[in-house]
Amino acid sequence: MIIQDFQEAVGKSAQQFLHEIRFYHYKTLWTYIANGILAIWLISQPFLLDYQSAALVKSDILSGVAIIFVEMIAFNPRFGLLRWGAAIVAFWLLFAPLIFWSPTATTYLVDTLIACLLIAFAILIPGLPGRAGHDLPGPDKPPSWSYNPSSWIRRWLGIALALLGFFLSRYLAAHQLGYIPHVWDPFFGDGSDRVTESPLSKSFPISDAGFGAVAYILEVLIGFMGSRARWRTAPFIVVSFVLLVIPLGATSILLVIMQPVVVGAWCGFCLINAAALLISVPLAVHESIAVGQFLILAYQQKKKFWSFFWLGGNVLGYEGKDPDRRHWSIRQRWAASYQGISLPWPIVLQAMIGVWLMARPTILPFTTESANCDYWMGAIIVTVAAVATAEVTRTARFVNILAGIAILILNLIFSSGSTAVLISGLASAALLIIASLPKGAIIERYASWDRWIK
Secondary structure, three states: OHHHHHHHHOOOOHHHHHHHHHHHHHHOHHHHHHHHHHHHHHHHHHHHOOOOOHHHHHHHHHHHHHHHHHHHHHOOHHHHHHHHHHHHHHHHHHHHHHHOOOOOHHHHHHHHHHHHHHHHHHHHOOOOOOOOOOOOOOOOOOOOEOOOOOOHHHHHHHHHHHHHHHHHHHHHHHHHOOOOOOOOOOOOOOHHHHHHOOHHHHOOOOOHHHHHHHHHHHHHHHHHOOOOOHHHHOHHHHHHHHHHHHHHHHHHHHHHHHHHHHHOOOOHHHHHHHHHHHHHHHHHHHHHHHHHHHHHHHHHOOOOHHHHHHHOOOOOOOOOOOOOOOOOOHHHHHHHHOOOEOOOHHHHHHHHHHHHHHHHHHHOOOOHHHHHHHHHHHHHHHHHHHHHOEHHHHHHHHHHHHHHHHHHHHHHHHOOOOHHHHHHHHHHHHHHHHHOOOOOOOOOOEHHHHHHOO
């Protein structure tokens, strides 16, 4: 039924649309063959390599058979949607070496590589299944927005940060899985070893760094999905992207807070990953606002909600086009990549206060209770400040007023025996509350969302 809605939306009869699906199918036939070759690679791999794991041998052979089965059925243009099945198998391949604690690095590496290639050949290169290469007609830029949050120039930075997180997480996972004996830490000596070998990390059923690597590579792959108007042509992709980035960011911050509190050490690469995620969240949230506005307007205009959610479309009054950037300078392109994010001095000051509180127990040690309070509150403050760098979520800065009040109370309770720590807490609380009041300049425009930016 949904495909029929898409066919009608592109203005084609059933016969015309089937003809175009067949024509597009033959143009992209090589991607089916590529996935078939990858499937044979998976099936033959256990006979060439010493897996040292019967479970992983079965997993790879069965995954290869499943891919061949899916691609053979999807070879018929009428069943093109089944190519999502290859993506599901790829998703399993990303997790299988972690679930079965792959004894060899080669199996882990190859399964991850094949999984990424399967998704690329099934979804990214030929486009979303069942669409014959079509995107529903309509504007690139959301109406009354000053820029397009889904443009490629706005996406590349988030993809690059996710790639950074993927490579660093894979390095940490290699240590947790036993492939390398030691993790080099750029800041804290043996801190990364202590964190990755801690009871906290070992309490997870799979490698927590490996799980992070899977999340990051999915973020990269989803970042490449959809056209420059995907806020309108594929809302489900944007929602999936945001649902991946925001929980991943929250989990990363929580684990960073627990490092000094539970483990008593810092992990340098974990902090770099957390910082990259904190930058990714404000980069991603703009698209979700545009999608929300689009779906609400579609509902108000009595459109078929689920058809719009899965297949996209257009609504009355939506016009707008991306600018031609072919003649832009490098400086202009760089500025366009972070449109909608700004750093007014109050937000910068909030982040500096948060960083100071996280560092304070090392510089001005006192009691364990006061140190833990500063670790927790500092991380929360930095997270809120990072979210507030996005103009669409600038109102989030008010949360730091509550954080300032909490710091004031906690320092009066736990820091009374140290004048220096007490002064640090009181000054931090006062400055934080003051810095949380100004909104700072709002440069871009976001249609109906403008009234929510206080």
